[in-house]
Structures are given as C-alpha cells and as structure tokens.
Amino acid sequence: MRDQNEVWQNNLYLQEEMLLDRAVEILGESDALEAYKYLLTEKEKIKCQSSQLYNYLYCLSAVAGKKEDALAWLKEAIEEKGFWYRPEVFDDSDLESLRSEAIFQKCRKLSEERFLRESAKAKTICTWKSVKSRKLALVLHGNQQNIGMCRAHWDGMSDQGYQVEYVQSGIVDSYNLYRWDEEAPIRLDKVIEEIQWDKYDSRVLCGFSAGCNEILKSIKCAKIKCEGIVLVSPWIPVIETGMDELLEFMKDNSIWIEVICGKKDDDCMTLAERFAEAAKEKGVQVSTRWIDGLGHQYPNCFLSCAGIGSGKV
Structure with a gap:
C-alpha cells in the first residue's frame, strides 16, 4: 500500500x-x-x-x-x-x-x-534499494520535472504488482527541477549496473518526454535488455540517426513498445508516429494510443488503460 x-x-x-x-x-x-x-x-x-x-x-x-x-x-x-x-x-x-x-x-x-x-x-539519483517484487518499472521524468512529479503519475503501477522505482537526472534545470541532456554521457546504464536488474522476471522502462529519449539512447548505445518500454509524450530526437540499429536490437531481444501521445503535441507527435510505424515494419511488438485534444502532457488516468505496462494497450 x-x-x-x-x-x-x-x-x-x-x-x-x-x-x-x-x-x-x-x-x-x-x-x-x-x-x-x-x-x-x-x-x-x-x-x-x-x-x-x-x-x-x-x-x-x-x-x-x-x-x-x-x-x-x-x-x-x-x-x-x-x-x-x-x-x-x-x-x-x-x-x-x-x-x-x-x-x-x-x-x-x-x-x-x-x-x-x-x-x-548535483548527481543522478535512483530510488531503488532492494528487490521487492518479480516485476520492476523504472521511471524517468521529463525536462523541468523531478521524481515527485513522476510519482504523481506512475505510482499506480504498484497496484498491478510492479515495484515502481525512479531515476532523477543529475543535470539541474531550475530549483528542484531537472533535465536530460542529449549530448551528455548516458546515465541510465550506470543506474542499471548498480541495481539487481537481472533478478526481475519483468523489467519495464517508463518515461515522459525527454525521459523517453534517455531510455532509447541507453537501449541503443548501452544495449540494455528489458521486457518492454512505455513512452508517454515521447520527445525522441535520438531516432533521427541509427533507428534501424535500435529497432533491430529491440526485435532480437523481444522488447515490446507502448507509445502514448496527444494528437496536439506538436513537438512530439511526428517523431512518435514515425518511431511506432518503423517498429511495426521491423516486426517489433508495438501498441499506440493517439489521444484527441491532448498536447504535451500526461493523459488523464492513463494507467487505467487496459494493458498499460504489458505491451497490450
């Protein structure tokens, strides 16, 4: 509880x-x-x-x-x-x-x-301390956000049996707010090296906005293995180069993808659609939700969608 x-x-x-x-x-x-x-x-x-x-x-x-x-x-x-x-x-x-x-x-x-x-x-922070479940959801915030803001949206995954943990960037933005830097060295792979990643039956990487880019960058460059990823309002310029390599790795390792994005999200919708379509063509298991009237923000009660975190939205 x-x-x-x-x-x-x-x-x-x-x-x-x-x-x-x-x-x-x-x-x-x-x-x-x-x-x-x-x-x-x-x-x-x-x-x-x-x-x-x-x-x-x-x-x-x-x-x-x-x-x-x-x-x-x-x-x-x-x-x-x-x-x-x-x-x-x-x-x-x-x-x-x-x-x-x-x-x-x-x-x-x-x-x-x-x-x-x-x-x-400032330094990268992860809330993980020990294995508490067979399923792990590791969540990354967006730019100008923090762990607390993530909790407000993702803590509900614990009701589905997930141990929900959070990663906070070590790059400061403003008071109590943080950001991810496209040019900075990968940080997520270092976090995963320090937790008992392989002791979970199911590992899901979850992100909002620029946090999604950090996830894809880490999978692409550090070859991080997991069961699935959930991308909400994904800001993902990383796919502009080397997307085939990224999707090939995801296909070979049976990593499923969920993409949730608002149709009014002018900054992210185009790349999100492009990524989802390329994943389908590559044979990666991918599900999408394109939400009418939604801009660059979380949809209301998005965790209540059937199958969230399972690759079956």
Whole structure:
C-alpha cells in the first residue's frame, strides 16, 4: 500500500500541473493577459507553489504588459523564496521589457550563482534499494520535472504488482527541477549496473518526454535488455540517426513498445508516429494510443488503460 504522505504530495503536484496546463491552453485560446488572470485567481489553491509556477507568473505578466507585476513576482521568487533558474530562462523573449531594470539584473545574478552552486553538487539519483517484487518499472521524468512529479503519475503501477522505482537526472534545470541532456554521457546504464536488474522476471522502462529519449539512447548505445518500454509524450530526437540499429536490437531481444501521445503535441507527435510505424515494419511488438485534444502532457488516468505496462494497450 502506498504511503499516505506520498499520495498527498502526489495530489499537490497534479493540482499545480493541471493549473499550469490550463494556463497554457488559455494562452493559446486567448492571450497572455487572460492566462495571467486565470493564474492569479487559481494559484492560492496550490499550497506548495513551485519555482515553475512563479516562472509562469512573471513571464505571463511581462507579456501582458504588467511590468511592475512581473518584477514583483521575479523578486518574490528569487529574493524571498530562494528559487533559481538555469541562465537561459533570463534570455527568454517574454522578459524583454524587464532587462534594463536593476531588480531584474540583481535577480539574474543571484539565480546564476545558485545555479552554478547546485550544478556542481548535483548527481543522478535512483530510488531503488532492494528487490521487492518479480516485476520492476523504472521511471524517468521529463525536462523541468523531478521524481515527485513522476510519482504523481506512475505510482499506480504498484497496484498491478510492479515495484515502481525512479531515476532523477543529475543535470539541474531550475530549483528542484531537472533535465536530460542529449549530448551528455548516458546515465541510465550506470543506474542499471548498480541495481539487481537481472533478478526481475519483468523489467519495464517508463518515461515522459525527454525521459523517453534517455531510455532509447541507453537501449541503443548501452544495449540494455528489458521486457518492454512505455513512452508517454515521447520527445525522441535520438531516432533521427541509427533507428534501424535500435529497432533491430529491440526485435532480437523481444522488447515490446507502448507509445502514448496527444494528437496536439506538436513537438512530439511526428517523431512518435514515425518511431511506432518503423517498429511495426521491423516486426517489433508495438501498441499506440493517439489521444484527441491532448498536447504535451500526461493523459488523464492513463494507467487505467487496459494493458498499460504489458505491451497490450
């Protein structure tokens, strides 16, 4: 049974995720001002407001022409909350109207100092401690995410008999958020070397967005063997080169594939379809779910789909 504190924390992550996703939808449907007004109205419902929420607040208010609001949110995030962001965040064109302001420059300097300090000590983390089941699901987050955000979506696989464990990248993005780097050395294979991978009857690698790319990169380059992979909203530029080699290995080792992606996910849908079609042509067992109206996000209750984690969606 899952710890109640973890369930409570998972719900907090989901609440904020849904709030931010809705703000993005409003931005697309209307404009930055309406999206900003929505966040102002709804944000108090989030008990633990993250650095990501503040990023939305100061960016949207800046684009909406509310310069003083934007500077106030930025000041609160950096000076009062102690948050920080990767340096590229401050080059965002959304913040152009703030660049000449002293408070912007001060916040940028403080943030970069914290970023460099945290980058120097960050390391890849895996939650695995021991074998607790015959089935293992190893989950990788997407960019600008963390283990906690993953738990909110994947912990439910434990109800299907899986021991669910998580890998968190050692590359920092912003306060309590991490990312995968396409050019960085493979990390997943090092994690697998340190756990009792071969003691499980079923091993499933699961990922969201850039976490999917890390999975495919590791299978391709490190020849990681598993029973299956589950890719949600997969951002997978790794398939641009050497996809035949990757799929040949997956076919030879009977690795099944599940791909779940929103039809409105402009960043990922094209490559996801291409990968799934190539896998079918190669003779790899692959199942797909293309979801109407969904952008780059998790579908609602996606684990309740029949066969999730079994290659039979």
